[in-house]
Amino acid sequence: MKQKITIAVTGGSSGRGRILVAANLSTALTDMGLKVTYLDCDVENALEFHYLNPNWYLEFEVEKRVPEIDPERCSHCGECTALCQFNAIADLGDSVLTFPNRCYSCGACVHFCPSGAISETLQSTGRVRLGYSGTIRVVDGRINIGERHGESVIQAVRQQEADSGATIITAGTSGLNGAVLRNVDHVILVMGATPFGIHEYHRTAEYLKQIKIPFSTVIKNDGIGDQKTAEYCRRLNIPVLMQLPPDLDNTAARPVDNHLPETDRWIMEQFHSLGHQIMTERAS
């Protein structure tokens, strides 16, 4: 059987901490000889790859099925409006309006329309790019402006996952959903050393416990503020994998020519030891 591990790296609002960890972990696992796929599932965020800087070789549109009404056949029974849980369709009496950006493509309105007045058509929801950063395969998804649901784009990104080696997924804590977390073996939560964001962290930790995905923490900007984050993790028995010093966003760990800089051996060693730790736990 092919060995495979999927790790999601998540974190708070700016996204810089988790991208830094995800990119450097990807590089460390590559250095260990693993085939690595890096999936950016933060489809609502315009963050670019500060660290991996991939060369893109392909881009494609992602589409979803949305309803299309035939006004000649519609009897204005109101069934579709009542059925749709996402307010993506409205019967105004003399016409039926659809709001494709809200539609989840569940197909319920199509199936239950008593007049057979609803068919399906395809609408673009976003795009996916494929690239390489050295030997790391990078996949990046973005939803269109105004699109409410990113699932179709996330699914398209996840479909690019290799069936062996390591997959590193990045997404913000607010974007963790079933599509992002499907078949994920471990989640790394990257958080600051200050109490800011502890509520978000707690909410995410509780969610991961509920859905039974093991998780651990990387503390960034260690030494700034108090030790509340470390205390919190200790209290809840959440493993702390690494404590990163401040200012990494702008200095160390920013790769030149798709590689980690030679200038910060300490950081490189930290990520290599994190990679070894993860793979050892995977094998045990």
Ligand code: SF4
């Ligand atoms: S369910 Fe069909 S017939 Fe009824 S309002 Fe909607 S589109 Fe018209």
Ligand code: SF4
């Ligand atoms: S397909 Fe589902 S989500 Fe979309 S409009 Fe119809 S009922 Fe609503």
